[in-house]
Amino acid sequence: ERASTASQKRKVVVIGTEATISSQAYRKALEARGVQAKEKACPLLVPLVEEGWTEHLVTEQVARIYLDEAFQDSFKSADVLVLGCTHYPLLKPLLRRVAPAHVTIVDSAESTAGVVGELLRVTPVSTSTEDERRRMPRMKFFATDSVEKFRSLGMRFLGHAIEDVWHVDLEE
Template sequence: MDKNNPIGVFDSGVGGSSIWQEIHRLLPLENIIYLADSKNAPYGNKSPEEITALSIKNTQKLLELNCKIIVVACNTATTNAIITLRKKYKLPIIGIEPAIKPAALKTKSKSIGILATKGTLSSALFSKTNKEFTKDISVVEVIGEGLVPLIEAGNLDGQEMVELLKKHTKKMIEANVDYVVLGCSHYPYIIPTLKKILPKHVEIIDSGEAVARQTKTVLHNLNQLREDTSKPRLAFFTNAETNTLKFLLHDYLNKISIEKMDF
């Protein structure tokens, strides 16, 4: 495998671009190809079989584009499909799971909230992680119904988003949570809106930085970190409209390309 080959990233839509930002920040020399499967978003309300089939389709496309490692920047795809992907493909595959462990270790109120998709919360992998780290802790699980379509439409802080988040966080606030774990890569984009709704002492945790660190560690251990200091290729492909990606990544528009592609 050539060190110059790109890192491949895929998500059920634009949300995984929050993970992309963390990877690019930690590995600024790396070529990265991102697939936004917005045509099939959200994955959270699909069956495990559908989620696995879509994850295989995305992985195949990234392999065709010569990626050296694949980051599944989608909690629902990780919790439902990563075991199958790792059995099927030889290259390293990094997943993303809700950061339950740090929240469980740090909580003082012994009560944490998890905001995630139905697909993540109902998965076997999530259940295993949850049981492992939250034995003496109260966990308020909330399905973020309706959040992904709003984020895909670029509505991060409108009235509809605010009302939805108030509804979703009500049980968490009543349970006196002091940590809220985000279990969907779309959700970091609504952290500023969430902060206005949650009590000041509540900390919000997402998994982006941990995924970036793991990606760097795996590439380093395989001696696959790019050493070429020329400008990296940062390409985004979506099978829906490009406007939301342009909106979310406006700070990077001078160094990335965003194109529509069928996959």
């Protein structure tokens, strides 16, 4: 919804993983709101983020290639870029430099979290009393890849250490 309200030109570019883009979920949702959408799969960005290369020259070059391809032809005038992957917010400063200057960047995860937070009326942990924090749900994380890599990446996303991370083998 934020992407559709942010777009004056009614043209939006969405970047995401192959799976996200092949679902066409963003395109369908935007078109239902009268906004043209061009979806672009950017499969190399996730491994670069997971490697910690969020400000690396290679990542910038890859992002530039993807965005040049996305913002061409009739979508040269698109005025919103939707980050359709949970890894991409870590690339926001880099994407801001690479995207056309007139483009607004919309973080779909941030928008969704804001709506969910409002719906659940969650009190931020930083403003909660000690008693409220004890009653809050405890988070457990499950990873199919390296637990240490998950902890490291999770800390970058959440801004604090995460503890309960368990490895899961999906073939068992």
